[in-house]
Amino acid sequence: MEYNFREIEKKWHDDWVAKQVYKVEMDPSKPKYYVLDMFPYPSGAGLHVGHPLGYIASDIYSRYKRLQGFNVLHPMGYDAYGLPAEQYAIQTGQHPEITTKNNIARYREQLEKIGFCFDWSREVRTCDPGYYKWTQWAFQQMFNSYYCNDLQKARPISELVEAFEANGTQGLNVACSEELSFTAEEWKAKSEKEKQQVLMNYRIAYRGETMVNWCAALGTVLANDEVVNGVSERGGYPVEQKVMRQWCLRVSAYAQRLLDGLETIDWTDSLKETQKNWIGRSEGTEVRFKVKDSDLEFTIFTTRADTMFGVTFMVLAPESELVPQVTTAAQKAEVEAYLDRTRKRTERERIADRSVTGVFSGSYAINPFTGEAVPIWISDYVLAGYGTGAIMAVPAHDSRDYAFAKHFGLEIRPLVEGCDVSEESFDAKEGIVCNSPKAGATPYCDLSLNGLTIKEAIAATKQYVKAHHLGRVKVNYRLRDAIFSRQRYWGEPFPVYYDKEGMPQMIPAECLPLLLPEVAKFLPTETGEPPLGHATKWAWDTVNKQVVENSLIDNETIFPLELCTMPGFAGSSAYYLRYMDPHNEHALVDAQVDQYWRNVDLYIGGTEHATGHLIYSRFWNKFLFDLGIVCEEEPFKKLINQGMIQGRSNFVYRINGTNTFVSYNLKKDYEVTPIHVDVNIVSNDVLDVEAFKQWRPEYNDAEFVLEDGKYICGWAVEKMSKSMFNVVNPDMIVEKYGADTLRLYEMFLGPIEQSKPWDTNGIDGVHRFLKKLWSLFFGNDSLKVTDGEPTPAELKAIHKLIKKVTYDIEHFSYNTSISAFMICVNELTSLKCSKKAVLEPLVVLLAPFAPHIAEELWHQLGHETTVCDAEWPAYNEEYLVEQSVSYVISFNGKARYNLQLPVGISKEEAEKAALENELSQKWMEGKTVRKVIVVPGKIVNIVLG
């Protein structure tokens, strides 16, 4: 009987669907396990072989955990809102709703073929109203919350109002956009509108005027993680910095907790490192400087407080609001010209061109430590968005200040013993401080740092600043608030309207979801007019279908609605929670359900989400945790990044000016042009010549110079893309070899975390393995499984496998498991073993990897129930014990030969046996044994004197 994978896979797939084998219910009698894949956004290209890599890995683990008796939640859904889905729709000129629907259908079809154990009854789509109701709901909760730094958690905004009424801002320690200061009386005197404006400064979801990344080509603003090297991540369009009023999420309030939480979760070091870099914690000091001959004062941030005595100038960011205030009349024209120039530069130009530019403001600042007046400059090497947008420049010990000082001829004052600053600055934080004035030498300051190490000097200066109220110790984070609005169509509408004061108000929670309206034109605009402006009919509450004309109408008053939509990461930030309770209409997730499933035990996905989704999700979850909605602070306990699958392109070589193609190893004799050829008509780098002729009309009459009767193609690793003809679809592999072969092969390719090119060479090896496995069960035309007692050799083979596979799955080392399967099957084949007692555990072990064939064999062995509900076999060490162990006898560490010694022999006995054996040898005469080292069960090393 042949291994007919097509028939088997079809049969069991249909059976699983009919019997709902993968449907999961909450079951408190069993321990839970939650395995999650990063859900895909349904792009138009469909799945390629890179997508399933992670899904297969998680599927294996899910099935394994189920066999171990866990109640496993393993869901799948679609990240359907957002830029990628919308860009695809725009490119194909279709409505995103239609393309999204079609793409999802295609994804589903492809996923079905691979035999995943997803519980499809829990599928979520971020663009479903029933789903985004909870995205909108979460946004409203954030709007109604502020972040208390003392409690280190989000609290209802009403508590903040109470605090204002009682004490104003007195004693307040909360996250805010701008430090405000007012008394309770002043608060009470404010108008309702003013109060709302003040509260906006504290809300976790707030509308604020900030520097944003504006991408004209995409017609929208973008979050920082959506901008890479100054261009948009999606499409690579230019991005410019612009001040705009936008919705933002106060992610920065959670910076420290996001950092601390990393210590509690099992992620790779590299991913944690990426997030740490992104959060960018930096401890330093804020110091106030007065402007000379003025009441003005401004604050700078520095991590090098020890260099206060080396300050020779100050620099402001061009965007700083201080710039107009410190610019003197004489310098005005020059400053304006400079501001104009810098304003015009895009982010990319700013990154590319790092030549030193700047302009003198005309004013001076007083160094609070020395009383010295130093010039205030303006330069775009100082960023408005970090620290205070102003710095004290210490050219001797900062390379950027150094370059600036050299360029403009400013003083460089070294402060570290023995450092040479004639050619470059001395940036290292090591050495002994010198050149600071003696204590009491100036009327301003009695601090002397001479003789201290830099670290001691920093601490001493911090202390001094604090004691003399010159500033404060401050921790800065690079992490910025997330810009949360997009001037695009395909996203969640904000559940927001604007009152007659123009202040945003939340649509009543019972009216959610606010549905995304139909619009005549959904294209984005270069000027940033949101497409929702075209909407004429809005609706909310799917039940009541209240319709409003572009506005909320209340007692005949018309209130305009927010026209921006939410960004892609909104819908993906809490989807793992929704899977727990996907049909709940009353809560994002029921508290009891959340108590049971808690959080994701194993999360598998790509590194590309390190600074986007994986930050936002953690933030979102921590916020919900603060509110008591979820019971775990971190959403993803363990995370594995599957490597990227690159394309492996094939080339044919056309002899210039002809239609003749020369095989790879002969091409050096000709002048040739390499041409990409579709990898799907190449096998093991051998071109299917006939298929090539059919591939394109111009090759119909192609001729070939062959080697050994074959046409060998060249190859290269490139991005997997249509234009390189190197895209491999999983469907094609499934069609040719079956889903089980695809699953095994993707895992056999190498460690999951490693990036590698997709290379179909070698897939025959795993396919052959399945055929060999099949032939353990079937003879020429019938089942040949027998009931006999297994021999010790057979038991050893299978128990070795059980041990190895169990260990490997726990360690996500699937590639080595598959090797172990191959070894076992080869052993059983040569032992001619077809005993049920051996083959049955083999089938169970295989079930996570190749579920279809395992299911078929399981039923062939006479079982009625699905193999998914079998029990994971346990191994017995007894069967693995060797009768004797081969010890390596080595002299002075050099291995000489093997000596068989009985199992269980003690260290001393082994030593003795080895010596007896050796000392009788002739060549040992006259040598003295200095030491004998026995590694139990392994090695005897004899050290000769």
Next chain:
RNA sequence: GCGGCUGUGGUGUAAUUGGUAGCCACGCCAGACUUAGGAUCUGGUGCUUCACGGCGUAAGGGUUCGAGUCCCUUCAGCCGCACCA
């Protein structure tokens, strides 16, 4: 510039975590069965040497009886952050 990771046959990789480097595959070579094979089966395959042997885990050094594995230096590649004060 700062931080992290990686480096093993022609190829993908493995190595019981410091114990005979190269498991399992691909490819290649030889053989068997075949009208035929992109089928199946058997054997071989790190380099070098006729051989005995010698050399081999990016390069160099160190620790150790023993190093692919630990430590130091260098080189190469990949990734993250980056005028972040």
